[in-house]
Amino acid sequence: MKIIGTGSALPALTVTNEDLTKFLDTNDEWITTRTGIQARHLLSTEDLYDISVEAATKAIKASGLRPDEIDFLLVSNVANRHVTPGLSCIVQKRIGLTCAGLDINVACAGFVNALMLADGMMKAGHAKNILILCAEEPTKYCNWKERDCSVLFGDGAGAVVLTEGNAFKDVKLTMISDRDVLYYERGMEPTPFQEKYVVGQPLVMRGKELFRTAVTESAKDIQALLKRNDLQSDDIDWFLLHQANKRIIDGIRNIVGGPVAKYPTIIEKYGNTSSASIPIMLDEMIADNKIKAGEKIVMSAFGAGFVSAACLWEWEF
Amino acid sequence: MSRIQDKARALIASKMKLDESEITPEKNIFNDLGADSLDFVELSMLLEREFNVKFTEDDTANVKTVGDLYELIEQYAK
Numbered sequence: 500m501k502i503i504g505t506g507s508a509l510p511a512l513t514v515t516n517e518d519l520t521k522f523l524d525t526n527d528e529w530i531t532t533r534t535g536i537q538a539r540h541l542l543s544t545e546d547l548y549d550i551s552v553e554a555a556t557k558a559i560k561a562s563g564l565r566p567d568e569i570d571f572l573l574v575s576n577v578a579n580r581h582v583t584p585g586l587s588c589i590v591q592k593r594i595g596l597t598c599a600g601l602d603i604n605v606a607c608a609g610f611v612n613a614l615m616l617a618d619g620m621m622k623a624g625h626a627k628n629i630l631i632l633c634a635e636e637p638t639k640y641c642n643w644k645e646r647d648c649s650v651l652f653g654d655g656a657g658a659v660v661l662t663e664g665n666a667f668k669d670v671k672l673t674m675i676s677d678r679d680v681l682y683y684e685r686g687m688e689p690t691p692f693q694e695k696y697v698v699g700q701p702l703v704m705r706g707k708e709l710f711r712t713a714v715t716e717s718a719k720d721i722q723a724l725l726k727r728n729d730l731q732s733d734d735i736d737w738f739l740l741h742q743a744n745k746r747i748i749d750g751i752r753n754i755v756g757g758p759v760a761k762y763p764t765i766i767e768k769y770g771n772t773s774s775a776s777i778p779i780m781l782d783e784m785i786a787d788n789k790i791k792a793g794e795k796i797v798m799s800a801f802g803a804g805f806v807s808a809a810c811l812w813e814w815e816f
Numbered sequence: 817m818s819r820i821q822d823k824a825r826a827l828i829a830s831k832m833k834l835d836e837s838e839i840t841p842e843k844n845i846f847n848d849l850g851a852d853s854l855d856f857v858e859l860s861m862l863l864e865r866e867f868n869v870k871f872t873e874d875d876t877a878n879v880k881t882v883g884d885l886y887e888l889i890e891q892y893a894k
Contacts (some may be wrong), residue, residue: 531853707857708873714861746854750861 501664501815502620504564505782506557507657508550509769516650525646535745539653539770541638547654551586551634552593554656554775558630558782559594562660566690569660570626572600573617575609575633575774576732577803578640578683586634587674587693596630606681607741608672609633610657611810615670617661632658635773640683642701651744652755653770657778669728670810671720678724681803713743713801714750720809721755721799722797728811732756734795737784741800742766742776751799763789773802820867820893823887827866828882831859840882849882859885867893 515538516527530536541548551574555746559566572594574587581589587600612632618627637652686699717740725732732755740748742765752762765780772779777798784790792812801807817825829836832849838883845851852857863869863885869892879885 533852707853710854710857711861746858750858754865 500612500621500661501666502659502781503662503816504558504560504562504660505555505658505785506559506561507655507775507777507779507782508553508557509653509757509779510542510545510550513538513539513542514541514653519646519650522643523646523649524797525650530650532745533746534651535748535764535766536651536770537767539638539768540655542636542654545570547586547634547636547656548590548593549619550654550656551590551632554658555590555594555630555632556711558658558660562628564628564660566595566596569596569628569630571617571620571629572596572597572598573613573629573631574600574602575605576602577604577606577609577614577635577637578685579634579636580639582685588630590632590634594630596628602811605774605775605806605808606804607743607771607773608800608802608804608806608808609779611670611798611800611808612672612806614622614661614667614810615672615808616668616714621661627663630658630660630711631661631778632656633778635775637702637771637773640702647706648702648704651716651771653772655769655772655775655779657772657782659778659781664815666812668811668813669724671724672806673716673720673807675712675716675805677692677805679703680705680712680805683803710744710747711749712805713747713807714754716805716807717747717751717799717801717809718754721751721797722809724797724809724811730795730811735797736761736794737790737796738762739777739780739784739796739798741750741802742769742780743771743801776800790814818890820890822887823866824863824889825856827862828859828885831855831862839876839882841881841886843882845882845885846881856872869893
Protein backbone atom coordinates (compact mmCIF):
# COMPACT_ATOMS: atom_id res chain seq x y z
CA MET A 500 0.00 0.00 0.00
CA LYS A 501 1.16 3.55 -0.66
CA ILE A 502 -0.24 7.09 -0.47
CA ILE A 503 -0.73 8.74 -3.86
CA GLY A 504 -2.66 11.85 -2.85
CA THR A 505 -3.19 14.02 0.20
CA GLY A 506 -5.47 16.92 1.05
CA SER A 507 -6.46 18.99 4.02
CA ALA A 508 -8.90 21.71 4.97
CA LEU A 509 -9.07 24.06 7.93
CA PRO A 510 -11.93 26.37 8.90
CA ALA A 511 -11.44 30.01 7.86
CA LEU A 512 -11.58 31.41 11.40
CA THR A 513 -8.26 31.57 13.27
CA VAL A 514 -8.47 32.03 17.03
CA THR A 515 -5.27 33.05 18.81
CA ASN A 516 -4.43 32.57 22.47
CA GLU A 517 -4.92 36.30 22.90
CA ASP A 518 -8.47 35.96 21.52
CA LEU A 519 -9.23 33.38 24.22
CA THR A 520 -8.19 35.71 27.03
CA LYS A 521 -11.27 37.83 26.27
CA PHE A 522 -13.56 35.24 27.85
CA LEU A 523 -11.32 32.66 29.59
CA ASP A 524 -9.08 32.98 32.63
CA THR A 525 -5.89 32.27 30.70
CA ASN A 526 -3.05 33.96 28.87
CA ASP A 527 -0.74 33.34 25.94
CA GLU A 528 2.25 32.45 28.14
CA TRP A 529 0.24 29.87 30.13
CA ILE A 530 -1.05 28.13 26.99
CA THR A 531 2.20 28.31 25.02
CA THR A 532 4.48 26.99 27.75
CA ARG A 533 2.17 24.10 28.64
CA THR A 534 1.06 23.07 25.17
CA GLY A 535 3.04 24.80 22.41
CA ILE A 536 -0.25 26.04 20.93
CA GLN A 537 -0.43 29.63 19.68
CA ALA A 538 -3.58 29.47 17.53
CA ARG A 539 -6.25 27.13 16.25
CA HIS A 540 -8.92 27.14 13.52
CA LEU A 541 -12.56 26.88 14.55
CA LEU A 542 -15.65 26.10 12.53
CA SER A 543 -17.90 29.15 12.36
CA THR A 544 -19.56 29.93 9.02
CA GLU A 545 -18.78 26.47 7.54
CA ASP A 546 -19.49 23.05 9.04
CA LEU A 547 -17.60 19.78 9.39
CA TYR A 548 -19.16 18.42 6.21
CA ASP A 549 -17.81 21.33 4.17
CA ILE A 550 -14.20 20.86 5.29
CA SER A 551 -14.56 17.07 4.93
CA VAL A 552 -15.53 17.41 1.29
CA GLU A 553 -12.78 19.98 0.66
CA ALA A 554 -10.02 17.79 2.12
CA ALA A 555 -11.25 14.65 0.37
CA THR A 556 -11.66 16.40 -2.99
CA LYS A 557 -8.11 17.80 -2.79
CA ALA A 558 -6.69 14.35 -1.97
CA ILE A 559 -8.49 12.71 -4.89
CA LYS A 560 -7.34 15.46 -7.25
CA ALA A 561 -3.74 15.08 -6.04
CA SER A 562 -3.92 11.30 -6.58
CA GLY A 563 -4.75 11.71 -10.28
CA LEU A 564 -7.67 9.31 -9.90
CA ARG A 565 -11.28 10.06 -10.74
CA PRO A 566 -13.78 9.84 -7.86
CA ASP A 567 -15.38 6.80 -9.51
CA GLU A 568 -12.04 4.99 -9.29
CA ILE A 569 -12.12 5.10 -5.45
CA ASP A 570 -13.30 1.68 -4.25
CA PHE A 571 -13.86 2.42 -0.57
CA LEU A 572 -14.21 5.34 1.83
CA LEU A 573 -12.88 5.03 5.38
CA VAL A 574 -13.78 7.90 7.70
CA SER A 575 -12.27 8.59 11.10
CA ASN A 576 -14.43 10.83 13.28
CA VAL A 577 -14.93 11.03 17.03
CA ALA A 578 -18.22 12.93 17.02
CA ASN A 579 -20.33 15.19 14.88
CA ARG A 580 -23.93 16.31 15.17
CA HIS A 581 -25.17 13.18 13.40
CA VAL A 582 -25.04 10.05 15.51
CA THR A 583 -26.51 8.36 12.48
CA PRO A 584 -26.00 8.13 9.55
CA GLY A 585 -22.24 7.93 9.63
CA LEU A 586 -20.11 10.77 8.33
CA SER A 587 -18.99 8.58 5.42
CA CYS A 588 -22.62 8.36 4.22
CA ILE A 589 -23.21 12.07 4.68
CA VAL A 590 -20.21 13.19 2.61
CA GLN A 591 -19.99 10.35 0.04
CA LYS A 592 -22.22 11.99 -2.57
CA ARG A 593 -20.74 15.49 -2.17
CA ILE A 594 -17.24 14.09 -2.72
CA GLY A 595 -18.55 12.46 -5.89
CA LEU A 596 -18.05 8.90 -4.72
CA THR A 597 -20.30 5.95 -5.41
CA CYS A 598 -18.37 3.36 -3.42
CA ALA A 599 -19.24 1.94 -0.01
CA GLY A 600 -17.65 3.21 3.16
CA LEU A 601 -17.63 3.05 6.91
CA ASP A 602 -16.84 5.19 9.93
CA ILE A 603 -14.43 4.36 12.70
CA ASN A 604 -13.97 6.03 16.06
CA VAL A 605 -10.58 5.28 17.55
CA ALA A 606 -10.26 8.80 18.94
CA CYS A 607 -7.10 10.66 17.95
CA ALA A 608 -5.48 7.40 16.82
CA GLY A 609 -8.12 6.96 14.09
CA PHE A 610 -5.84 7.70 11.14
CA VAL A 611 -3.29 4.99 11.94
CA ASN A 612 -6.10 2.53 12.69
CA ALA A 613 -7.73 3.39 9.36
CA LEU A 614 -4.40 2.73 7.61
CA MET A 615 -4.32 -0.73 9.16
CA LEU A 616 -7.85 -1.42 7.92
CA ALA A 617 -7.05 -0.11 4.44
CA ASP A 618 -3.96 -2.30 4.25
CA GLY A 619 -6.01 -5.34 5.26
CA MET A 620 -8.75 -4.56 2.74
CA MET A 621 -6.23 -4.26 -0.08
CA LYS A 622 -4.46 -7.47 0.87
CA ALA A 623 -7.82 -9.28 1.03
CA GLY A 624 -8.70 -7.97 -2.44
CA HIS A 625 -11.72 -5.94 -1.32
CA ALA A 626 -10.46 -2.65 -2.69
CA LYS A 627 -7.64 -1.26 -4.80
CA ASN A 628 -8.00 2.49 -4.24
CA ILE A 629 -9.10 3.69 -0.80
CA LEU A 630 -9.84 7.17 0.48
CA ILE A 631 -9.22 7.80 4.18
CA LEU A 632 -10.83 10.95 5.51
CA CYS A 633 -10.16 12.16 9.07
CA ALA A 634 -12.56 14.95 9.93
CA GLU A 635 -12.86 16.32 13.43
CA GLU A 636 -14.56 19.12 15.33
CA PRO A 637 -13.32 18.59 18.90
CA THR A 638 -14.02 22.22 19.76
CA LYS A 639 -17.71 21.25 19.76
CA TYR A 640 -17.33 18.92 22.73
CA CYS A 641 -15.29 21.15 25.00
CA ASN A 642 -16.63 23.24 27.85
CA TRP A 643 -15.89 26.78 26.65
CA LYS A 644 -16.40 28.22 30.13
CA GLU A 645 -13.23 26.47 31.36
CA ARG A 646 -9.72 26.69 30.03
CA ASP A 647 -8.64 23.10 30.73
CA CYS A 648 -9.77 21.58 27.43
CA SER A 649 -11.04 24.41 25.27
CA VAL A 650 -7.60 25.96 24.70
CA LEU A 651 -6.20 22.68 23.40
CA PHE A 652 -8.32 21.88 20.38
CA GLY A 653 -8.91 23.01 16.83
CA ASP A 654 -11.12 21.76 13.99
CA GLY A 655 -9.82 20.35 10.73
CA ALA A 656 -9.85 17.60 8.13
CA GLY A 657 -7.13 15.61 6.41
CA ALA A 658 -7.43 12.97 3.71
CA VAL A 659 -5.23 10.51 1.84
CA VAL A 660 -5.77 8.31 -1.21
CA LEU A 661 -4.12 4.92 -1.01
CA THR A 662 -3.42 2.36 -3.67
CA GLU A 663 -1.40 -0.83 -4.02
CA GLY A 664 2.31 -0.54 -3.31
CA ASN A 665 5.02 -1.53 -0.84
CA ALA A 666 5.45 1.66 1.20
CA PHE A 667 3.39 0.61 4.22
CA LYS A 668 5.68 -1.71 6.16
CA ASP A 669 4.22 -2.38 9.59
CA VAL A 670 1.65 -1.26 12.13
CA LYS A 671 1.16 -1.72 15.87
CA LEU A 672 -2.08 -1.01 17.70
CA THR A 673 -2.54 -0.75 21.47
CA MET A 674 -5.68 -0.57 23.61
CA ILE A 675 -5.78 -0.16 27.39
CA SER A 676 -9.36 0.13 28.64
CA ASP A 677 -9.41 3.23 30.86
CA ARG A 678 -12.32 5.51 30.07
CA ASP A 679 -11.78 7.98 32.89
CA VAL A 680 -8.55 9.49 31.58
CA LEU A 681 -10.34 11.22 28.69
CA TYR A 682 -13.99 11.03 27.69
CA TYR A 683 -16.93 12.91 26.22
CA GLU A 684 -20.33 11.60 27.21
CA ARG A 685 -23.41 12.34 25.12
CA GLY A 686 -26.86 12.21 26.67
CA MET A 687 -29.36 9.96 24.92
CA GLU A 688 -33.15 10.18 24.81
CA PRO A 689 -34.79 9.01 28.03
CA THR A 690 -37.19 6.08 27.81
CA PRO A 691 -40.08 5.34 30.20
CA PHE A 692 -38.19 2.23 31.31
CA GLN A 693 -34.70 3.52 31.97
CA GLU A 694 -34.08 3.91 35.69
CA LYS A 695 -30.74 5.66 35.40
CA TYR A 696 -30.64 8.51 32.90
CA VAL A 697 -27.17 9.83 32.01
CA VAL A 698 -26.96 13.49 31.09
CA GLY A 699 -24.21 14.30 28.63
CA GLN A 700 -21.21 16.31 29.69
CA PRO A 701 -18.38 18.05 27.84
CA LEU A 702 -14.94 16.53 27.44
CA VAL A 703 -13.34 15.42 30.69
CA MET A 704 -9.57 15.06 30.78
CA ARG A 705 -7.15 14.02 33.49
CA GLY A 706 -4.25 15.92 32.03
CA LYS A 707 -1.33 14.64 34.08
CA GLU A 708 -2.38 11.00 33.79
CA LEU A 709 -3.00 11.37 30.05
CA PHE A 710 0.39 13.03 29.58
CA ARG A 711 2.19 10.19 31.35
CA THR A 712 0.30 7.41 29.53
CA ALA A 713 0.58 9.11 26.14
CA VAL A 714 4.34 9.53 26.37
CA THR A 715 4.96 6.06 27.80
CA GLU A 716 2.70 4.08 25.46
CA SER A 717 3.56 5.99 22.28
CA ALA A 718 7.28 5.54 22.96
CA LYS A 719 6.68 1.83 23.60
CA ASP A 720 4.76 1.47 20.31
CA ILE A 721 7.51 3.17 18.32
CA GLN A 722 10.33 1.25 19.99
CA ALA A 723 8.51 -2.05 19.44
CA LEU A 724 7.97 -1.17 15.78
CA LEU A 725 11.64 -0.27 15.32
CA LYS A 726 12.85 -3.39 17.10
CA ARG A 727 10.79 -5.85 15.07
CA ASN A 728 11.94 -4.17 11.84
CA ASP A 729 15.63 -4.19 12.89
CA LEU A 730 15.79 -0.40 12.88
CA GLN A 731 17.29 2.21 15.20
CA SER A 732 15.76 5.63 15.72
CA ASP A 733 18.65 7.07 13.65
CA ASP A 734 17.34 5.10 10.65
CA ILE A 735 14.06 7.03 10.68
CA ASP A 736 13.84 10.22 8.62
CA TRP A 737 10.58 11.56 10.04
CA PHE A 738 8.52 10.94 13.16
CA LEU A 739 5.03 12.23 12.44
CA LEU A 740 3.40 12.25 15.86
CA HIS A 741 -0.16 13.12 16.78
CA GLN A 742 -0.25 16.83 17.55
CA ALA A 743 -1.85 16.96 20.99
CA ASN A 744 0.71 18.82 23.05
CA LYS A 745 4.24 19.95 22.16
CA ARG A 746 5.48 18.69 25.49
CA ILE A 747 4.09 15.21 24.83
CA ILE A 748 5.95 15.24 21.50
CA ASP A 749 9.13 16.31 23.33
CA GLY A 750 8.59 13.60 25.95
CA ILE A 751 8.28 10.88 23.29
CA ARG A 752 11.37 12.22 21.49
CA ASN A 753 13.38 12.15 24.72
CA ILE A 754 12.72 8.42 25.00
CA VAL A 755 12.81 7.37 21.33
CA GLY A 756 15.71 9.65 20.35
CA GLY A 757 16.53 11.72 17.30
CA PRO A 758 16.88 15.44 16.64
CA VAL A 759 14.01 17.93 16.99
CA ALA A 760 14.11 18.48 13.21
CA LYS A 761 12.85 14.92 12.62
CA TYR A 762 9.74 15.64 14.71
CA PRO A 763 7.82 18.27 12.74
CA THR A 764 4.92 20.09 14.38
CA ILE A 765 1.81 21.95 13.30
CA ILE A 766 0.28 22.17 16.77
CA GLU A 767 1.43 25.76 17.21
CA LYS A 768 -0.95 26.94 14.45
CA TYR A 769 -3.77 24.37 14.53
CA GLY A 770 -3.99 23.00 18.11
CA ASN A 771 -5.09 19.40 18.57
CA THR A 772 -7.24 18.41 15.59
CA SER A 773 -7.67 14.83 16.87
CA SER A 774 -7.32 12.13 14.20
CA ALA A 775 -6.91 14.78 11.48
CA SER A 776 -3.59 16.04 12.86
CA ILE A 777 -1.25 13.56 11.14
CA PRO A 778 -2.91 13.66 7.69
CA ILE A 779 -3.00 17.48 7.81
CA MET A 780 0.71 17.57 8.69
CA LEU A 781 1.51 14.98 6.02
CA ASP A 782 -0.36 17.02 3.40
CA GLU A 783 1.61 20.15 4.29
CA MET A 784 4.94 18.29 4.23
CA ILE A 785 4.20 16.81 0.82
CA ALA A 786 3.12 20.20 -0.51
CA ASP A 787 6.45 21.61 0.73
CA ASN A 788 8.39 18.73 -0.92
CA LYS A 789 9.82 17.72 2.45
CA ILE A 790 9.20 14.01 2.02
CA LYS A 791 11.40 12.12 -0.45
CA ALA A 792 11.06 8.65 -1.95
CA GLY A 793 12.83 6.01 0.11
CA GLU A 794 12.58 7.92 3.38
CA LYS A 795 11.53 5.96 6.43
CA ILE A 796 8.62 7.49 8.30
CA VAL A 797 7.04 6.57 11.60
CA MET A 798 3.53 7.78 12.39
CA SER A 799 2.30 7.53 15.97
CA ALA A 800 -0.89 8.64 17.68
CA PHE A 801 -2.78 8.15 20.94
CA GLY A 802 -6.17 9.10 22.25
CA ALA A 803 -9.17 8.49 24.46
CA GLY A 804 -9.60 4.86 25.35
CA PHE A 805 -6.74 4.72 26.12
CA VAL A 806 -5.59 3.81 22.60
CA SER A 807 -2.35 4.26 20.76
CA ALA A 808 -1.07 3.23 17.37
CA ALA A 809 2.09 3.49 15.30
CA CYS A 810 3.05 2.53 11.78
CA LEU A 811 6.17 2.43 9.62
CA TRP A 812 6.55 3.53 6.00
CA GLU A 813 9.31 3.46 3.43
CA TRP A 814 7.98 6.20 1.22
CA GLU A 815 6.99 5.64 -2.41
CA PHE A 816 5.30 8.10 -4.71
CA MET B 817 24.53 12.91 50.66
CA SER B 818 23.89 9.41 49.23
CA ARG B 819 24.76 8.40 45.68
CA ILE B 820 21.06 8.23 44.91
CA GLN B 821 20.57 11.80 46.10
CA ASP B 822 23.64 12.94 44.14
CA LYS B 823 22.27 11.45 40.93
CA ALA B 824 18.72 12.72 41.59
CA ARG B 825 20.02 16.23 42.31
CA ALA B 826 21.88 16.28 38.98
CA LEU B 827 18.76 15.08 37.12
CA ILE B 828 16.49 17.63 38.81
CA ALA B 829 18.97 20.43 38.05
CA SER B 830 19.24 19.34 34.44
CA LYS B 831 15.46 19.08 33.98
CA MET B 832 14.76 22.43 35.66
CA LYS B 833 17.76 24.09 33.97
CA LEU B 834 19.18 25.17 37.35
CA ASP B 835 22.59 24.94 38.99
CA GLU B 836 23.00 21.85 41.18
CA SER B 837 23.78 24.08 44.17
CA GLU B 838 20.19 25.36 44.00
CA ILE B 839 18.77 21.87 44.49
CA THR B 840 18.59 21.44 48.25
CA PRO B 841 16.23 19.15 50.21
CA GLU B 842 14.09 21.89 51.72
CA LYS B 843 13.34 23.55 48.37
CA ASN B 844 9.71 23.38 47.23
CA ILE B 845 9.67 21.93 43.71
CA PHE B 846 6.90 24.25 42.53
CA ASN B 847 7.39 27.49 44.46
CA ASP B 848 11.19 27.50 44.72
CA LEU B 849 12.31 25.60 41.60
CA GLY B 850 9.54 26.99 39.40
CA ALA B 851 8.09 23.69 38.19
CA ASP B 852 4.59 23.65 36.70
CA SER B 853 2.38 20.57 36.87
CA LEU B 854 3.72 19.14 33.59
CA ASP B 855 7.33 19.81 34.65
CA PHE B 856 6.64 17.66 37.68
CA VAL B 857 5.15 14.82 35.60
CA GLU B 858 8.15 15.02 33.24
CA LEU B 859 10.55 15.05 36.19
CA SER B 860 8.95 12.04 37.88
CA MET B 861 8.99 10.11 34.57
CA LEU B 862 12.67 10.98 34.11
CA LEU B 863 13.53 9.79 37.63
CA GLU B 864 11.53 6.59 37.11
CA ARG B 865 13.51 5.83 33.95
CA GLU B 866 16.90 6.68 35.42
CA PHE B 867 16.38 4.75 38.67
CA ASN B 868 14.31 1.99 37.08
CA VAL B 869 11.47 2.49 39.56
CA LYS B 870 7.72 3.12 39.25
CA PHE B 871 5.89 5.64 41.43
CA THR B 872 2.16 5.41 42.16
CA GLU B 873 -0.20 8.36 41.75
CA ASP B 874 -0.52 8.59 45.56
CA ASP B 875 3.27 8.72 45.91
CA THR B 876 3.69 11.68 43.62
CA ALA B 877 0.59 13.48 44.96
CA ASN B 878 2.36 13.85 48.32
CA VAL B 879 5.66 15.18 46.98
CA LYS B 880 6.25 18.85 47.64
CA THR B 881 9.98 19.29 48.25
CA VAL B 882 13.23 17.99 46.80
CA GLY B 883 13.69 16.05 50.06
CA ASP B 884 10.30 14.34 49.52
CA LEU B 885 11.53 13.24 46.07
CA TYR B 886 14.79 11.90 47.51
CA GLU B 887 12.84 9.88 50.10
CA LEU B 888 10.52 8.49 47.47
CA ILE B 889 13.34 7.38 45.19
CA GLU B 890 15.27 5.81 48.09
CA GLN B 891 12.15 3.93 49.15
CA TYR B 892 11.83 2.25 45.72
CA ALA B 893 15.46 2.08 44.68
CA LYS B 894 16.58 -0.09 47.63
